[in-house]
Every structure is written in C-alpha cells, then in structure tokens.
Amino acid sequence: MAIVVAHSSSATVARATRHFPIGRWVLNGVAGVGLGFILLPLLLVTWLAFFRQEIPSFPPAGHSLQWFGAVLNNKSFVGGFLLSFQVGVTATLIGLALAVPASLAIARRRFRGRGFIDTLLLLPLIVPGVVLGASIYVFQIETEIATGLPLLGTTMGLIAAHALIVIPWATRLVTASLAGFDPTIEEAAKNLGAPPWTTFRRVTLPAIRPGIVAAALFGFVTSFGNLEMSLFLVGAGRTTLPIAILQYLEWKIDPTVAAVSVMQIALIGTAMIITDRYVKIAQVV
Amino acid sequence: MARLELIDLSKRYGEHAAVAGVTLDVADGEFLVLLGPSGCGKTTTLRMIAGLVEPSDGRTQIGGTDVTYLPPWRRNTGMVFQSYALFPHMTVAENVAFGLEMRKLAKAEIEVRAREALRLVRLEAFAGRLPRQLSGGQQQRVALARALAIRPDVLLLDEPLSNLDAKLREEVRIEIRELQGQLGLTTIMVTHDQEEALTVADRLVVMAEGEIRQIGSQRDLYERPADRFVAGFVGRSTFLDGRVTGPGEFETAGGLQLKCRDGAPGAAALVLRPERLHLGGANMDNRVPGKVEFVSYLGPVLELHVRLSPADRVLVQLPNRGDAAPAVGDEIELTWHRDAGMVFAE
Amino acid sequence: MIARQRTHLTAAGLVGPATLYVGIGILLPLAILFRYSLNQFVPGKFMVDALTVENYVKFFTDIYYYSVLTRTVRIALITTLICLVTGFPLAYVLARTRSRHKNLLIMLVVLPLFVGNAVRAAGWMVAFGNKGVINASLMGIGALSQPLEIMFTEAAVIVGITAVNLPFMVLTLQSVIEGIDRSVEEAAFNLGATPPQMARRILLPLAMPGVLAGTILTFILSMNAYATPVLLGGPRFQMMGPLVYNQFIQQNNWPFGGAIAFILMAATLLLTLAANLMVQQRYRTAET
Structure with a gap:
C-alpha cells in the first residue's frame, strides 16, 4: 500500500525545531482587535471624564476629578438617575411577578398554545424599540381618551411600559434555570409528603434562585438603559438618565457628560460582578 | 505503515x-x-x-x-x-x-x-x-x-x-x-x-x-x-499486607506465616491471583485453614471469599466442575504454591 | 379527566397574567398604530379619521423618504457584514479558550451592551472630533495638516453601529460554537485539513445556525438604530429610527409616523426572510 500523500513531501523534511504557531497568533490578534473595538468607546469616554480642561481636545492639558462633582450639580442628570432607578426597580419587580409564574408553566406544564405564548412573551425584545415606543405612545393616548386618567408622561405609564421589556429576559432566564433543574427532585419532595406550595417554596425556589437573580439584574439593566422606547413616553422636563445623556450629547460633548457615563458604567459593572457571584454570566447570555 | x-x-x-x-x-x-x-x-x-x-x-x-x-x-x-x-x-x-x-x-x-x-x-x-x-x-x-x-x-x-x-x-x-x-x-x-x-x-x-x-x-x-500498581491493574488479585521476614517468607498482618517468591525484607504486600488458590491440593507450599464467608456462582467459575485470619480475607476462584460447592460458613483448607505469592515492597 | 382539567387551569392561572399583559401591552398598541397609519394628517387640524394608504404612497413616492430607507438598508447590510467578519474570530476564541479569565472576557463583551448606546456614541465622539483622538494623533505625527471630517459622516455612523452590535453577534456565535464538539475540528486536522480548510469545510457549516441568528439579530438592530445615527450622523443624517421619532414627536404627524414605523418593520422582516432563504438554499445539505 503506497503512501500517496500530496503534502507529506514536506513532512519528510526532518524538523526538530519548535514551530512558531503563527496561525494561533493571527487568530488571537484578530479576536483582540474585535474586543478592543467593542471596548474602545468606553475607554475613551472614561479618559475624557478625567480631563482638566472642558473642551475635549487632545492631548489633555492635565487630569482632574472635578467633573464628577459637576455631575451632582446637574439637575437633569441627578433627576434622570433617580427616575431611571425608580422605574428600573419597580418595572423589574412587576416583570418578575408576571414572568416567574409564566416560566413555571412554560417549563413544567404541557398545554395548548404553549409555543405561541412562549414566542409572545419574547415579543417585546423582537419589536424594534422605536416601533414599540410609537405604538405604546398611541396606546396610552387612546387609553387616556377612553378612561380620562392621565397616563402618558407619568411615572406609572413609564413603569408599565418598562415592565414589558423586563418580561422577555426574565422568562428566558427563569425558564432556562428550570430546564436545568431535574423535575424528579420535585417528585421526591412530594413523595416525602410535601404539598405543592411547600415543594415550590422549599425545593424549586431555592434551586432556581440564581436564575431569578440573573433575571432581576438583566431586567433592571435593560430598563435602566432603555432609550428608544422611553423617548416617546417621558413627560416634559422629566427624563430618564439615558435620555438626559442623549440630549446633552446632541448639544455638546464635555467631561461632565463623560463623568456621568463613567458613573453609569461603574454602576452596571458592579451589578454584573455581583450577579456573577450567583450565576456565571458566561452561562446565561 | x-x-x-x-x-x-x-x-x-x-x-x-x-x-x-x-x-x-x-x-x-x-x-x-x-x-x-x-x-x-x-x-x-x-x-x-x-x-x-x-x-x-x-x-x-x-x-x-x-x-x-x-x-x-x-x-x-x-x-x-x-x-x-x-x-x-x-x-x-x-x-x-x-x-x-x-x-x-x-x-x-x-x-x-x-x-x-x-x-x-x-x-x-x-x-x-x-x-x-x-x-x-x-x-x-x-x-x-x-x-x-x-x-x-x-x-x-x-x-x-x-x-x-x-x-x-x-x-x-x-x-x-x-x-x-x-x-x-x-x-x-x-x-x-x-x-x-x-x-x-x-x-x-x-x-x-x-x-x-x-x-x-x-x-x-x-x-x-x-x-x-501493575499487579492490581492487570487481572484480579488479593493484596495481603504484612512483611517479608526472610527469603521466601512472609508474615501477614493477621499473623499467618506464608511461603512466597523472594522479596526484599521489610513491610510489603503479598499478591495472590484468585485462580492460583486451591481447595486441599497435594504438594503445596502453603496450607491454610479458613472459613467461607461469601459465595458467588458465576457459571464457569465459583468465587469464594475466605477468611484466613481476623485481618486476612482472600478471593478464590474455583472451576465449576459440577460437584457440590462450598457454602457460606464451611470450614475449608486453602493451598497454593509459593510461586503464586508475589511480594511488592511498600 | 378531572386531573387533566386541573392542570390546564393551573397552567392558565400561571401563564395568564403575563400573556394578557404582553398581549394588551404590545399587540393592541401595534394594532392601534397600524390603524393610525391609515388615517389622514391635515396640517392645522392634526389627525383626521380616514381609511387611506396615502401615507404609504407618500413614503415611496417622495425621493427624500425613500432615500432614507435605502440608506438605512445599506448601512444595516454593511454593519452586519463587518460584525460577522470581525465577530467570528472573537467568538471562536471565546468559545474555545481554556483560560481562567474566560468569564471576565465574556463580561467585557457583555458590559458595553448594558451601558447604553448614547454612552458608547459619546466614546466615538471623543475619537472623531476635529480635535479628537484620531485627528490629534494624525496631525501630531504630521500625517495631516487639516483635520479630517469624521463626525457627521456615514463612516462614523457605520463604525458606531458596528461597535454597538458586535457584542450581540459575538455572543450568539460563541454559544453556537461552544456546542460544536472540539474533536470534530481535531478530526479534520488529523485528516490533513489546514486551519483555513477546517474553518471553511467544518466550522462554518456547523456554525451556520449561529451565523444566521447573529446576522438576523444585528441586522434588525442596525435597521432600527436610533442614538448612534442621531449623535454620530448629526441632525441632517437621517435613518429610519430617528425619522419615526421626528414624525411623531416633532411633527406630530402620527399617521405618517405610524406608516414609517410599519414600513421599517416590514422591510426588516422581509430582508431577514430573504437572507434566511438564501442561506438555507446555499447550505441546504448543511441543515441538520
């Protein structure tokens, strides 16, 4: 049996030297460039926040921490943060209250229309933010006309809309953690005499707690960072933090807006690190 | 190739x-x-x-x-x-x-x-x-x-x-x-x-x-x-802990005096293959009374766990010749050749 | 029979509230918006009830609006392609690394997603301005005497949108690549395939579901970009997202705004569908 190998001719050249893994280096290099591309804007904005002069010209004349103080004197940033925080927390709680039971049914029960409902609950993530904002805008107007209650531009109205965009994340994450939880463990609890509610409270809930924590974080962060939908729904003079940043940037860029951006990056980064202790972020995204 | x-x-x-x-x-x-x-x-x-x-x-x-x-x-x-x-x-x-x-x-x-x-x-x-x-x-x-x-x-x-x-x-x-x-x-x-x-x-x-x-x-x-390690990994064996007391002499932890292959004096393990142990054979170097504690009937062979001393229990494999097999609790005599006993220093 | 009925009732009780909330919160508003898009806009009188397609006709016959759509589609296609090409190597490295820092690396990809588009656009504004990092560096080394116009160009918008969407592409691809048995790649190497041959013959076909999902996701996001074109493209650079907002909030033209919103959704869905079909055609044998 003759060895007919086109490129084994090169293999017959004796080589005892370690070969330089050039392909691996190129691959890692390209990947590094990709990661750098993702992170570069955050790094630049962070750098700007520490400039001494107000005008963003390079190289900087020196570095300073003064702009972080300036943020606290800016009413729209402080107000925007408080509103975003309030809306984020409340919308997350409402979203979880709706999504956790729904996830239990989707993951554990077989019923007609299950696939349809599963898709429906992901819809707020699929419909583009601008379209979502516009349609909820007209919906809230129609509701106001029908009921006479103020809705558009109120905090309630904003929270109701944000709860919608929390639901897809919460459903996805809680369903995933339920899927990784062996149902025979629940059966074991029932076999040992625990009624359904006790089984849920003592066995199921602790097991899916990481999923719920992740759902809460992702929900909050989605709401906190939402821009497009909120643009349609905020009232005059009452904006969320992302809108305040956008409006400021439409006017100018300076270290003050960079400083508030850094504070947002730090807040979200901290939230992610805390969540990572409960559930590895690499496994849920 | x-x-x-x-x-x-x-x-x-x-x-x-x-x-x-x-x-x-x-x-x-x-x-x-x-x-x-x-x-x-x-x-x-x-x-x-x-x-x-x-x-x-x-x-x-x-x-x-x-x-x-x-x-x-x-x-x-x-x-x-x-x-x-x-x-x-x-x-x-x-x-x-x-x-x-x-x-x-x-x-x-x-x-x-x-x-x-x-x-x-x-x-x-x-x-x-x-x-x-x-x-x-x-x-x-x-x-x-x-x-x-x-x-x-x-x-x-x-x-x-x-x-x-x-x-x-x-x-x-x-x-x-x-x-x-x-x-x-x-x-x-x-x-x-x-x-x-x-x-x-x-x-x-x-x-x-x-x-x-x-x-x-x-x-x-x-x-x-x-x-x-090889003795334990390849084939089945019983390991008896003890020490080599002289050329071809081994004393188990349970106090049995046994003949075996040569090995360095000191703490060692005696390794016995189960099929090299016999029931009452003639001309054997070792002859030890014991009590059957467990019997598995595996078809072609029988496996016995035999207690030789409070600290020593060995596995024995007997060909199934169709005659009456020992039962749990039987007092029997095990015999084997000194070459069947391999010693490895600890 | 009774037990079965009870299962249905509890399931309904569990899933009902969320279903109603999303149904009323999204499907109903979309229906109302669509109905609005068939109304008439009469300057001075605001919105007048009607049943007409004139808003849709206006969009496609007015060269200004139509060009906004073609520009949006063009930018979405370009950014999606760049995301795919640059995202694949990063996704592959993240999927296959055995580094202790893998989780940290993934968090670095995820973090920008959560930080928001306005903040990331701000970062590019720092780079692109007349006295920004790029111009200052190029002029500093004497490569330029006049600053380049980067801000408020299509290039700036493309860079911005690409960076915004890249994490989505990377995370989608990474999870699919992680599901591909590493030994399949090794088998290809063992049989004589060089890394590029392995990538083309084995990795890419097997990663096709991820490529498709990532492409669709980033394409939809690009089509609907808002903050990036507004901040990096400037007031005169129009894409579909900002156009919807302007018609609604600044012009108060709800019927036309509604029509544009639906054209945007329809265009996104149609192009996604077309891409889906094309890819399936090409990789029909790869479908597993």
Missing part, C-alpha cells in the same frame, strides 16, 4: 506533568496498547503522536522522520476518536472522502478509495446516509473507515469501543484486530479496559501518573508485574 518512536516525550501543564518522559519503540505493523486508569497520560501521549498536543519535551519520530513539532495536518496519522467525531453535516461517503480531498487526489481516485475503505468495514450500503442516521456501532466503523482511507503511517485509536455496548464491543475489537493484521498497520490503541487490551495487543504498555510502569506481553504483565 511505519515504525514509531517516542523519545523521552513529556507534556507539562504548569506544575502538573500529564506525561513524564515516555520512551517507546513501536515496530512496523505492531499493535500496541496503552493501558491505564483515566488521567494516567495515555490519551495525552496519543494526542502528541497525532500532533494535537505539542509536547513540552522529547521527540516523536514516524518512519524515521522527526515530526515532533509538525502540525497535525502535515502528519499522516489516522485517528479514531472516542466520540468518533464524525462530521455531522456530511454523508458517510463525504466523511470518508474528506482526508483524500485534503490530499488533493483526483476525483476518480477519491471515489475508488473511499468505496474501498467502506467495503473494509462493510458499510458500502450506507454511503449516502448522514452520521446521525446510523447506529453507534456503524458510526464507529465509519470513523475507522475514514482513518483507514488516508492509508495512515500510524493508526491511532482513542478508546474506540467505550461507547458501544458490551456484546458489540467484543465483536468489534476482534474485527479491528483482524483488519489491522490484514493491512499491516502500525497501531496504537488507548484503553482503560484490560480485557480489551489483552484481546488485541501484540504488546502492552501500562501507564500511571504520566509514566510507563511496564511494557510487555500479556503473560509478562500477568505473571511478572513490575510493581504493585
């Missing part, structure tokens, strides 16, 4: 040495089995031969050529992976032809050789199927055909039978061995299953903790294990 030499081959991951200085010389056409428990470095050794792992030290030569740092695609080794690693998006025929395409053979020749490889494993009829439409045994044979089609210098088998059920495993290992003999392929197989290893190997290599513990034939490993 080539001679394979590993010279002081090592692989370190940080502080941990997965393979620590393996030297082997495999003759052209030989079937060599690397045997050892999981984590002993046998798979890492195989992957270094294939070029999938770069060694930290040492050399690999195939057919006299140094391939130590050649990337896998420039060697001519055919590997059968434990998971088979069939390309799920290609048909059986495309899987088998893949290596030939990479060698830029003419289309007609690829077809001929792919068909020939499938004929070897009796799967010509399945050429158009996708891997997921095949049974586990058929997938295993596709993986083998794919490796054979490139006419490798060395065939590498990484636990090729571990995903098959027991009955199929026995058939396939004989089939692999016959094919290998027919084609005269230099073959390295990695396994942790000693029965599998004993069935197919020309020569066996027992590895533990990244090192070779013994190289030899089936008989070498079983009759003259190099150390306590």
Whole structure:
C-alpha cells in the first residue's frame, strides 16, 4: 500500500525545531482587535471624564476629578438617575411577578398554545424599540381618551411600559434555570409528603434562585438603559438618565457628560460582578 | 505503515506533568496498547503522536522522520476518536472522502478509495446516509473507515469501543484486530479496559501518573508485574499486607506465616491471583485453614471469599466442575504454591 | 379527566397574567398604530379619521423618504457584514479558550451592551472630533495638516453601529460554537485539513445556525438604530429610527409616523426572510 500523500513531501523534511504557531497568533490578534473595538468607546469616554480642561481636545492639558462633582450639580442628570432607578426597580419587580409564574408553566406544564405564548412573551425584545415606543405612545393616548386618567408622561405609564421589556429576559432566564433543574427532585419532595406550595417554596425556589437573580439584574439593566422606547413616553422636563445623556450629547460633548457615563458604567459593572457571584454570566447570555 | 518512536516525550501543564518522559519503540505493523486508569497520560501521549498536543519535551519520530513539532495536518496519522467525531453535516461517503480531498487526489481516485475503505468495514450500503442516521456501532466503523482511507503511517485509536455496548464491543475489537493484521498497520490503541487490551495487543504498555510502569506481553504483565500498581491493574488479585521476614517468607498482618517468591525484607504486600488458590491440593507450599464467608456462582467459575485470619480475607476462584460447592460458613483448607505469592515492597 | 382539567387551569392561572399583559401591552398598541397609519394628517387640524394608504404612497413616492430607507438598508447590510467578519474570530476564541479569565472576557463583551448606546456614541465622539483622538494623533505625527471630517459622516455612523452590535453577534456565535464538539475540528486536522480548510469545510457549516441568528439579530438592530445615527450622523443624517421619532414627536404627524414605523418593520422582516432563504438554499445539505 503506497503512501500517496500530496503534502507529506514536506513532512519528510526532518524538523526538530519548535514551530512558531503563527496561525494561533493571527487568530488571537484578530479576536483582540474585535474586543478592543467593542471596548474602545468606553475607554475613551472614561479618559475624557478625567480631563482638566472642558473642551475635549487632545492631548489633555492635565487630569482632574472635578467633573464628577459637576455631575451632582446637574439637575437633569441627578433627576434622570433617580427616575431611571425608580422605574428600573419597580418595572423589574412587576416583570418578575408576571414572568416567574409564566416560566413555571412554560417549563413544567404541557398545554395548548404553549409555543405561541412562549414566542409572545419574547415579543417585546423582537419589536424594534422605536416601533414599540410609537405604538405604546398611541396606546396610552387612546387609553387616556377612553378612561380620562392621565397616563402618558407619568411615572406609572413609564413603569408599565418598562415592565414589558423586563418580561422577555426574565422568562428566558427563569425558564432556562428550570430546564436545568431535574423535575424528579420535585417528585421526591412530594413523595416525602410535601404539598405543592411547600415543594415550590422549599425545593424549586431555592434551586432556581440564581436564575431569578440573573433575571432581576438583566431586567433592571435593560430598563435602566432603555432609550428608544422611553423617548416617546417621558413627560416634559422629566427624563430618564439615558435620555438626559442623549440630549446633552446632541448639544455638546464635555467631561461632565463623560463623568456621568463613567458613573453609569461603574454602576452596571458592579451589578454584573455581583450577579456573577450567583450565576456565571458566561452561562446565561 | 511505519515504525514509531517516542523519545523521552513529556507534556507539562504548569506544575502538573500529564506525561513524564515516555520512551517507546513501536515496530512496523505492531499493535500496541496503552493501558491505564483515566488521567494516567495515555490519551495525552496519543494526542502528541497525532500532533494535537505539542509536547513540552522529547521527540516523536514516524518512519524515521522527526515530526515532533509538525502540525497535525502535515502528519499522516489516522485517528479514531472516542466520540468518533464524525462530521455531522456530511454523508458517510463525504466523511470518508474528506482526508483524500485534503490530499488533493483526483476525483476518480477519491471515489475508488473511499468505496474501498467502506467495503473494509462493510458499510458500502450506507454511503449516502448522514452520521446521525446510523447506529453507534456503524458510526464507529465509519470513523475507522475514514482513518483507514488516508492509508495512515500510524493508526491511532482513542478508546474506540467505550461507547458501544458490551456484546458489540467484543465483536468489534476482534474485527479491528483482524483488519489491522490484514493491512499491516502500525497501531496504537488507548484503553482503560484490560480485557480489551489483552484481546488485541501484540504488546502492552501500562501507564500511571504520566509514566510507563511496564511494557510487555500479556503473560509478562500477568505473571511478572513490575510493581504493585501493575499487579492490581492487570487481572484480579488479593493484596495481603504484612512483611517479608526472610527469603521466601512472609508474615501477614493477621499473623499467618506464608511461603512466597523472594522479596526484599521489610513491610510489603503479598499478591495472590484468585485462580492460583486451591481447595486441599497435594504438594503445596502453603496450607491454610479458613472459613467461607461469601459465595458467588458465576457459571464457569465459583468465587469464594475466605477468611484466613481476623485481618486476612482472600478471593478464590474455583472451576465449576459440577460437584457440590462450598457454602457460606464451611470450614475449608486453602493451598497454593509459593510461586503464586508475589511480594511488592511498600 | 378531572386531573387533566386541573392542570390546564393551573397552567392558565400561571401563564395568564403575563400573556394578557404582553398581549394588551404590545399587540393592541401595534394594532392601534397600524390603524393610525391609515388615517389622514391635515396640517392645522392634526389627525383626521380616514381609511387611506396615502401615507404609504407618500413614503415611496417622495425621493427624500425613500432615500432614507435605502440608506438605512445599506448601512444595516454593511454593519452586519463587518460584525460577522470581525465577530467570528472573537467568538471562536471565546468559545474555545481554556483560560481562567474566560468569564471576565465574556463580561467585557457583555458590559458595553448594558451601558447604553448614547454612552458608547459619546466614546466615538471623543475619537472623531476635529480635535479628537484620531485627528490629534494624525496631525501630531504630521500625517495631516487639516483635520479630517469624521463626525457627521456615514463612516462614523457605520463604525458606531458596528461597535454597538458586535457584542450581540459575538455572543450568539460563541454559544453556537461552544456546542460544536472540539474533536470534530481535531478530526479534520488529523485528516490533513489546514486551519483555513477546517474553518471553511467544518466550522462554518456547523456554525451556520449561529451565523444566521447573529446576522438576523444585528441586522434588525442596525435597521432600527436610533442614538448612534442621531449623535454620530448629526441632525441632517437621517435613518429610519430617528425619522419615526421626528414624525411623531416633532411633527406630530402620527399617521405618517405610524406608516414609517410599519414600513421599517416590514422591510426588516422581509430582508431577514430573504437572507434566511438564501442561506438555507446555499447550505441546504448543511441543515441538520
């Protein structure tokens, strides 16, 4: 049996030297460039926040921490943060209250229309933010006309809309953690005499707690960072933090807006690190 | 088809040495089995031969050529992976032809050789199927055909039978061995299953903790294990702790005085193969009374657990000759030759 | 029978509230918006009830609006392609790395997603301005005497949107690549495939579901980009997202705004569908 190998001719050249893994280096290099591309804007904005002069010209004349103080004197940033925080927390709680039971049914029960409902609950993530904002805008107007209650531009109205965009994340994450939880463990609890509610409270809930924590974080962060939908729904003079940043940037860029951006990056980064202790972020995204 | 030499081959991951200085010389056409428990470095050794792992030290030569740092695609080794690693998006025929395409053979020749490889494993009829439409045994044979089609210098088998059920495993290992003999392929197989290893190997290599513990034939490993580990790993044994008190003299922890092979004085273990112990035989060096504590009826053989002293219990295997078997609680006399007792210093 | 009925009732009780909430909160508003898009806009009188397609006709017959759509589609296609090409190597490295820092690396990819588009656009504004990092560096080394106009160009918008969407592409691809058995790649190498051959013949076909999902996701996001074109493209650079907002909030033209919103959704869905079909055609044998 003759060895007919086109490129084994090169293999017959004796080589005892370690070969330089050039392909691996190129691959890692390209990947590094990709990661750098993702992170570069955050790094630049962070750098700007520490400039001494107000005008963003390079190289900087020196570095300073003064702009972080300036943020606290800016009413729209402080107000925007408080509103975003309030809306984020409340919308997350409402979203979880709706999504956790729904996830239990989707993951554990077989019923007609299950696939349809599963898709429906992901819809707020699929419909583009601008379209979502516009349609909820007209919906809230129609509701106001029908009921006479103020809705558009109120905090309630904003929270109701944000709860919608929390639901897809919460459903996805809680369903995933339920899927990784062996149902025979629940059966074991029932076999040992625990009624359904006790089984849920003592066995199921602790097991899916990481999923719920992740759902809460992702929900909050989605709401906190939402821009497009909120643009349609905020009232005059009452904006969320992302809108305040956008409006400021439409006017100018300076270290003050960079400083508030850094504070947002730090807040979200901290939230992610805390969540990572409960559930590895690499496994849920 | 080539001679394979590993010279002081090592692989370190940080502080941990997965393979620590393996030297082997495999003759052209030989079937060599690397045997050892999981984590002993046998798979890492195989992957270094294939070029999938770069060694930290040492050399690999195939057919006299140094391939130590050649990337896998420039060697001519055919590997059968434990998971088979069939390309799920290609048909059986495309899987088998893949290596030939990479060698830029003419289309007609690829077809001929792919068909020939499938004929070897009796799967010509399945050429158009996708891997997921095949049974586990058929997938295993596709993986083998794919490796054979490139006419490798060395065939590498990484636990090729571990995903098959027991009955199929026995058939396939004989089939692999016959094919290998027919084609005269230099073959390295990695396994942790000693029965599998004993069935197919020309020569066996027992590895533990990244090192070779013994190289030899089936008989070498079983009759003259190099150390306590090999004695325990190959075949079944009873280990009795105690000490060597003089030339060919052993005293167990339970105080029994036994005759055995020679060993260095001091703390040691006496190793007894269960089939070398007899019930009341004549002209034996050792004669020890005991009490039967457990009996398993296994068809061709009976297994007894016999208590010899409060600290010593031995496993005995008796051929089933159809006469009355000892029962639990029976008082019996065990006898054995001094050569049956192997001693290993602690 | 009774037990079965009870299962249905509890399931309904569990899933009902969320279903109603999303149904009323999204499907009903979309229906109302669509109905609005068929109304008439009469300057001075605001919105007048009607049943007409004139808003849709106006969009496709007015060269200004139509060009906004073609520009949006063009930018979405370009950014999606760049995301795919640059995202694949990063996704592959993240999927296959055995580094202790893998989780950290993935968090670095995820973090920018959560930080928001306005903040990331701000970062590019720092780079692109007349005295920004790029111009200052190029002029500093004497490569330029006049600053380049980067801000408020299509290039700036493309860079911005690409960076915004890249993490989505990377995370989608990474999870799919992680599901591909590493030994399949090794088998290809063992059979003589070089890394580029392996990538083309084995990795890419097997990663096709991820490529498709990532492409669709980033394409939808690009089509609907808002903050990036507003901040990096400037007031005169129009894409579909900002156009919807302007018609609604600044012009108060709800019927036309509604029509644009639906054209945007329809265009996104149609192009996604077309891409889906094309890819499936090409990789029909790869479908597993």
